[in-house]
Amino acid sequence: MLPETEPVHDIESMYHRKNGKVMIEIKLSSIPQLFNSFDPSPFYEKEIDTSAEQYIVDTVKDFPAKTQFGILIYLPAGKSDCTEAQKIIPAIHTHFAYRALATDRKLRARFRFGRWALLVGLSFMVIAMIARQFAGALHNQFLAQLLSDALLIIGWAAMWEPITVLLYQLWPIVKEKKIYEKISRMEIEILPVKE
Known part of the structure; x- marks a missing residue:
């Protein structure tokens, strides 16, 4: 035993x-x-x-x-x-x-990418929201609603990458840098x- x-x-x-x-x-x-x-x-x-x-x-x-x-x-x-x-x-x-x-260089590069992605995402979302207003003016109500909802979803989908980078991907890199320091x-x- x-x-x-x-x-x-x-x-x-x-x-x-x-x-x-x-x-x-x-x-x-x-x-x-x-x-x-x-x-x-x-x-x-x-x-x-x-x-x-x-x-x-x-x-x-x-x-x-x-x-x-x-x-x-x-x-x-x-x-x-x-x-x-x-x-x-x-x-x-x-x-x-x-x-x-x-790791600090990696963090700064990722942050720059996050800011660029945010600028692109916001620009695309603004364009999608403006296009959504015009879609609402269509005579076919079903088509107007479908196009309006699609533009809303596409606008928010364009924000996915900057949100992911700026809210979630930077923190593990910051933690890694602190450990190395x-x-x-x-x-x-x-x-x-x-x-």
């Missing part, structure tokens, strides 16, 4: 805290393991490995926005004090600061692997 394990009550119980911060722990067998091996940039500017980035970002997303974090990088004994290991800290900060800037400022420690 297997021993009973205590159920996990919340996500916070899976992470340990240090100085009131939730610690994101990453254990590496070597320093290059943290970086994207296909990135030709100098070591301190290298892109973080996709899996490591996703782990850090997903951990931050699992907690309320006001939660404070720190990152602990564990390296094999003897490697945690070397010069290359100390470059990990600015490399992580630079990586996520760049991600925040790229938060990670870019996190305190990071490099420690030897616990024996």
Whole structure:
């Protein structure tokens, strides 16, 4: 019979805290393991490995926005004090600061598109409403009502895209940017692997 394990009550119980911060722990067998091996940039500017980035970002997303974090990088004994290991800290900060800037550009481009779509949608809706007034003047009442309703629906359908962009699509990008900014400022420690 297997021993009973205590159920996990919340996500916070899976992470340990240090100085009131939730610690994101990453254990590496070597320093290059943290970086994207296909990135030709100098070591301190290298892109973080996709899996490591996703782990850090997903951990931050699992907690309320006001939660404070720190990152602990564990390296094999003897490697945690070397010069290359100390470059990990600015490399992580630079990586996520760049991600925040790229996300900000994405946000601004989407907002510009939303404003353009709103201008087009409103213009089309005004034209549809004016045409609707003329449709009401038709002698055939059934045809006048049908055309009037169709123009009303088409006018409102033209507003669908700007409403979607400005009310719903921008907020996830804003949240993503805040997460990257938060990670870019996190305190990071490099420690030897616990024996």
